[in-house]
Amino acid sequence: MIDHAHDLASVQEATDRLLTAVAELDNASVARPSRLPGWTVGHVLAHLARNADALTNVLDGRPMYVSGEARDADIARDAPRPLDAQLADLRESDARFRVRGAAPADWARTVELRNGVTDSAARVPFRRWGEVELHHVDLGIGYELEDVPADFTEREIDFLADRFLAHPDVPATRITDGTRAWRTGRQAPRPEVTVTGRPADLLGWLAGRRAGTALEVLGGPLPALPPL
Known part of the structure; x- marks a missing residue:
């Protein structure tokens, strides 16, 4: 049984852990390679922020991204930002997602994600939880799969x-x-x-x-x- 309220709370806890860890970095750290090929730490942070907005779109019944090209362009645009801008964007996009998740909704409805993939709305918070946990590991800043709940x-x-x-x-x-x-x-x-x-x-x-x-x-x- 999917419990979207539990998963929304878990998203907040995971995001708080991520933000606390990232706040210990500096601007030079944002530009260094992450564990994802071709992506810096800044690319991963930018992706996490844009993914929060994308899943907010999904819950609102809008396309997750305008296009795959637009998604990639947004990440490339936002990746070089200094640390304080990355942190502010992460906090704000996470807040938008959680406000939307707390609103009354039909959680049994079917929603569409990328590439024609569909799922129940109730599973969207778990998908976001996965993004935060796995990409925290991808940053390569001391959080490992053994640390994941x-x-x-x-x-x-x-x-x-x-x-x-x-x-x-x-x-x-x-x-x-x-x-x-x-x-x-x-x-x-x-x-x-x-x-x-x-x-x-x-x-x-x-x-x-x-x-x-x-x-x-x-x-x-x-x-x-x-x-x-």
């Missing part, structure tokens, strides 16, 4: 495993941390591959943040996953 990690593994479910290019795969188990990939009577590891390592592999070298794989090589 355990309840988010479990739910994001479930979300990503479901995303790749029935994907023709992913073998039928059982994923387990030794206690919980998920299925992903092609549908088959039995999994072709079993992937076992710590939750943080499983999340890192599924989310494209780790190569999976810390995982144990039985039945074949570690499946190559499509980009998110």
Whole structure:
């Protein structure tokens, strides 16, 4: 059962952690490379701010972005800003998202995201939570997947495993941390591959943040996953 109110509160907590950490940086840090290829720390911060506005658009029934080109141009425009401008933008865009999320709404309605993807409105706060947590890690400023709240990690593994479910290019795969188990990939009577590891390592592999070298794989090589 999706609890959008819980997830909105979690977005606020995650954003507060992010803002506190980023406030310790300086202007030179904004220009250094992040963990995302081709993006500086400033690109990641700009993306987080624009994503908050984009998901506000989704909840308002508007297109998430005007276009993919406009999205990329906005991030490139905002990336070089000094730290105080980045922080102010993050605070303001987060506040707009949370005000919209607190307004009365039909949370069971279907909304449209990018590239024709649809979801329930109630899952939008969780999607924002994921953006904040994973991109906090991407900044490379000391926040790691091991630091992410355990309840988010479990739910994001479930979300990503479901995303790749029935994907023709992913073998039928059982994923387990030794206690919980998920299925992903092609549908088959039995999994072709079993992937076992710590939750943080499983999340890192599924989310494209780790190569999976810390995982144990039985039945074949570690499946190559499509980009998110």
